[in-house]
Amino acid sequence: MYIYVDDLWVILHGKVYDLTYFLPEHPGGQKIILKYAGKDATSAFEPIHPIDIITRLLPAEVCMGSIDPAALKGATKEESEEDKLIRIAREKMPRLEEMYNSFDFESVAKRVMKPDAWAYYSSGADDEISMRENHNAFHRIWLRPRVMVDVKHVDMSTTMLGCPASFPLYITATALGKLGHPEGEKVLTRAAGKTGIIQMIPTLASCSFDEMVDARLDKQNQWLQLYVNEDRNITKHLVQHAEARGIKGLFITADAPQLGRREKDMRQKYANEAPDEITRSEMSMTRNEGAARAISTFIDPALNWSDIPWFQSITKMPILIKGVQCAEDAVLAAKYGCQGVVLSNHGGRQLDFAPSSIEILAEVMETLKREGLDKNFEVYIDGGIRRGSDxxxxxxxxxKGVGIGRPALFAMSSYGDAGVERLISLFQNELEMCMRLMGTPTIKDIKPEMVDIRNIKDHFVANPTDYLAAGAYERMQPRGGIISKL
Ligand SMILES: Cc1cc2nc3c(=O)[nH]c(=O)nc-3n(C[C@H](O)[C@H](O)[C@H](O)COP(=O)(O)O)c2cc1C
Structure with a gap:
């Protein structure tokens, strides 16, 4: 329903914007703008919009001028009950040195993150079966260590798409970094730079693309994850700008023609925005959307293999398809001249019951080899990587390498730069120990016969945990429930 409003302005980053005519077009719906009409909307705007979005997409006239920050100070609200609980939880956080693995960060993050941010980051699709399977599948692979090998020095360094990396791990693309940390994805850029690993920049970052590139160190390498816009000119501009700014690989996300149903995220949106009189009818349309859907309406569901030559015509960057979930599509990617694929089910956030990437990796490699397509073609995986042994x-x-999504987000949200750096060094230490105990002093010494995958196809789903009841709903309890238990 369109609500007629004849004068609507909001304050963003100290400037007043007239959004009267933009209101019906706002991809995230009218309700959120109406909620902040005549007020400072910066805190709601910032996590889900890059800073330059207004100047890029709206006419200059919408900016009515600056507002004196002193005038805003008087209007500053008292600390909300939710913020108070988070502050108390943060005061009780364990010291960073007490974080010993990626799961530790997750459990702290759950307690200190804002409920909507936690819901967005942690949610998976539907019953979250694929999300849990992603890590569980690693438990079905056992190791076959070799002994009596000189492992005094272990060298974990490698290259990915020709970019040197301290070890075969990269931070993959995850949207909306500012939900978890005021500086958003720049925290991930800095930590990746300091630890010598690659960062994949997301299309839907809270920071602008240039902010993330500007935050990198000399010689630090970044890739770009691409959601393809229905308006190909926008996509072309982004890709060519990325190439001009030194991005070393283009990863086209192919598993999201429609965003998955992440119910935890959807419910959180509903809980946060209780309907009021003006917008009740609009809420009935959008209350099921959640943060994920609100930001992704532009993604082109018509994207298909015949678009690949067009991408090849607009960039010389290596092109990889992110979100491949079976051997046939890996073969097609190679036949279309892509430089690789990421086997991924999007962290279990898209199609529930899509297989884990580790489960299909062996058959993908075997098929590529059989078809003679395994040369100059790099296969990456992400989803559920939580240990060096993974x-x-x-x-x-x-x-060739693996990506981590949520672990980096949780470390960032709880401990900022230092947290992400520690997380990466924990992964690195775990991999080093695993390589030493496996008798593999370098990456190229790691061979298929060192893992036993005979049980990989066994999916016993005996009696799945009632995950929603155990996890997602507990945040919906009256204030003071979960957070204050810390
Ligand atoms: C909060 C969140 C946001 C994500 N946003 C994107 C995105 O914008 N584009 C994309 O291709 N993948 C996105 N992903 C999927 C990740 O790139 C990756 O496939 C997944 O997180 C890997 O699983 P893990 O979180 O278990 O490491 C997102 C994942 C999460 C958790």
């Missing part, structure tokens, strides 16, 4: 298993089965 990295080892993926490399053994033929992956």
């Amino acid at each position: 990295i080892f298993k993926a490399i053994a089965l033929g992956a």
